[in-house]
Amino acid sequence: MPVVSLDQQRKFPTEAAIWRLLEEVPDPEVPVLTILDLGVVRSVAVAENGAIRIGVTPTYSGCPATAAINMAIRDRLLQAGHDTVTIDTILAPAWTTDWISEDGKRKLRDYGIAPPVGTAAGEGAGRGTLFGADPDVPCPHCGSAHTEKVSEFGSTACKAQYRCTDCLEPFEYFKCI
Template sequence: MVSTERAGAPAQADRAASDRRRARQAAAAVTDPELPMLTLADLGILREVDADGDGGAIVWITPTYSGCPAIGAIRADVDRALRESGFDSVEVRTLLDPPWSTDRITERGRRLLAEHGISPPGPAPRGDGPVPLSLTPRRRALHCPRCGSDSAELTSEFGSTACKALYRCTACAEPFEHMKEI
């Protein structure tokens, strides 16, 4: 005969695994407040999700910038999404190491950026130490999201958010934003 205590452990583990999947699904579907066509999963902001099987969930997110003004809204949206999914206790933690990089954006995210008129980032700059500081704009490999041309001129290093720059395509003359590589 199996004791009640031992028989309850597998049920608790199954419930926790099911809750983790449900919590991840709810958190992954939350959209970014500055790029609402993308989910936190698309952007690579969502890092880890855990659930205890008793109605509690913990979500770890990494902001795109350490001072990202949208992080408060993201935290509130994740909390709301998990509570609407049936979690009574939700904790949203910030994970800064390793830092977020545009390399974390999924292929789906890159495709959606282009479909919404934003040139997706190329590979993030890498080196054996800190990213070198340059006082001039970086030369970026980009394509116009409207016509596909790789001929564009920078109009402003600063777009609607800190993570985007403004360009004008010299082939079709249309303006567009480019997500900066970091």
């Protein structure tokens, strides 16, 4: 392995090093997840002159966290000494909850938010479903399958509201899209 001085490392970070830094950036609305768990970072590139380009996809068109995520990325990279950062908004392919990592789903459950059930690309998830049956969403508190939907919408664009009919606790469900 070639010897690289600390200065050079700061000046020309590897892409892997950037990914590691991004791993430390929490999602502003669900802080238990990192932005990598959420699957919103689509690409990282370091040019020959050391300039960094990061591709980020928004979860929902109107998600207020989008700007906060971009700012958090810049902050984290700036702290690490990288000030030439361009953030591209990538719209296609559109973000899907299928991109939330398995680790991310576990963290959501531990935090009290039910992770998406099934896959957005799965059966019955297409545009033809109007009044399709809701999936069984297990309670993240007691694990019971006896839960009911309270509202299609919740405290953030990505969540719906449920309650458990066994332990009676309300909880949020990360909508599957």
